[in-house]
């Protein structure tokens with residue numbers, strides 16, 4: 001056990017907890033010693049805010065590294081502490097890909113289940129939970145159970161997306177998807193304004209399995225919301241001339257050292273955005289890209305979160321329903337006005353929601369941006385954005401959140417009471433607890 005300061009990927013806020021590396025079999029023994037602040041599981045700490053933190057309590061990291069892939073069925077039996085990175089290093093060369101990948105491969109299966117993560121294919125394939133066949137977890141009473149969507153639907157849909165608050169997932173069975181090559185065929189479109197970008201995205205829904213747009217949150221006036229849309233799917237074997245079509249070598253370019261000042265200041269972002277936009281082709285089809293470049297471009301630079309300096313940053317991700325698409329424009333206008341927007345701004349379309357009680361996606365539009373942790377900017381901007389999201393019937397994403405209020409979450413997560421009822425049933429004494437759950441009164 002080690003007492004440590006922890007933060008999420010945004011590096012703010014910070015709190016101190018006892019961190020324990022635990023084997024699945026140790027967990028029931030450890031339970032008795034957790035104390036009044038309880039415990040929470042932690043994967044790679046890629047949630048941006050305080051989901052995997054527990055001030056004054058215990059934080060558990062799972063040591064179990066089981067990884068068994070059945071080539072005949074594509075079913076993967078995997079320890080919850082195993083990362084998508086480790087899975088891909090094993091599965092891609094055997095012709096299997098993770099069904100849903102967030103923008104980084106440095107997340108664990110436990111973290112992917114607990115946040116019910118979405119990827120560039122949400123409009124087609126839904127969130128991660130749709131692909132999970134069963135989960136083995138340790139409950140607050142020390143029992144280890146295996147649950148699937150039929151055996152206990154309430155516990156299942158409270159655990160998928162439940163931010164670790166129903167118990168510790170120790171392993172899962174996940175359905176992988178078959179691929180013929182490890183390369184993607186990518187189409188790129190550079191759109192000169194928001195209307196053009198959103199129209200392109202709507203048109204692409206049917207056509208592309210994967211798609212996401214980068215938005216320039218500096219451009220104003222007629223160029224407001226200009227961006228670069230990339231869409232694609234895995235190449236089939238006959239579309240590539242390659243003797244080793246399933247080769248996988250994600251690589252790593254560089255790491256940002258500790259102690260950096262905030263390099264992502266206004267002027268820097270403006271220059272970056274202009275250069276990025278100009279360098280994108282007006283329209284290009286069928287560019288061959290390896291998995292790492294298409295799915296995980298940010299992973300090429302280790303610890304890029306240090307670029308925001310010691311104060312850190314928050315990531316704000318919200319969704320609004322399709323019919324409220326005009327809120328995207330209003331939000332972008334507000335962000336541009338604040339003049340503190342990030343270079344990492346992403347617009348995506350969501351498809352159907354699943355029954356996860358704390359599910360984030362709904363059919364519509366989701367915008368993600370980083371905001372440096374400068375209190376004056378943050379307070380005003382977030383209050384205004386929250387108001388727009390609330391009015392539009394949208395919500396913010398718990399895995400990114402560090403600043404929402406309990407009122408905001410209560411008003412926008414319609415199944416929160418059902419979630420609390422499941423917690424009352426399986427964990428009446430709140431053994432599983434986190435800074436996020438206390439802050440948001442989950």
Ligand SMILES: Cc1cc2nc3c(=O)[nH]c(=O)nc-3n(C[C@H](O)[C@H](O)[C@H](O)COP(=O)(O)OP(=O)(O)OC[C@H]3O[C@@H](n4cnc5c(N)ncnc54)[C@H](O)[C@@H]3O)c2cc1C
Nearest residue numbers: 043044045046047102103108110111114117118163164169
């Ligand atoms: C660069 C970047 C890009 C991202 N892109 C996306 C994206 O495209 N889509 C998306 O949905 N998310 C995205 N995320 C967020 C990330 O996918 C989620 O926050 C994910 O939960 C992180 O997994 P982790 O293993 O790091 O978990 P942590 O951050 O350590 O924990 C996250 C939550 O999972 C719980 N948890 C972890 N392990 C277990 C377990 N064994 N049992 C029960 N609960 C557990 C924790 O208690 C906590 O509530 C991105 C994050 C980064 C840094």
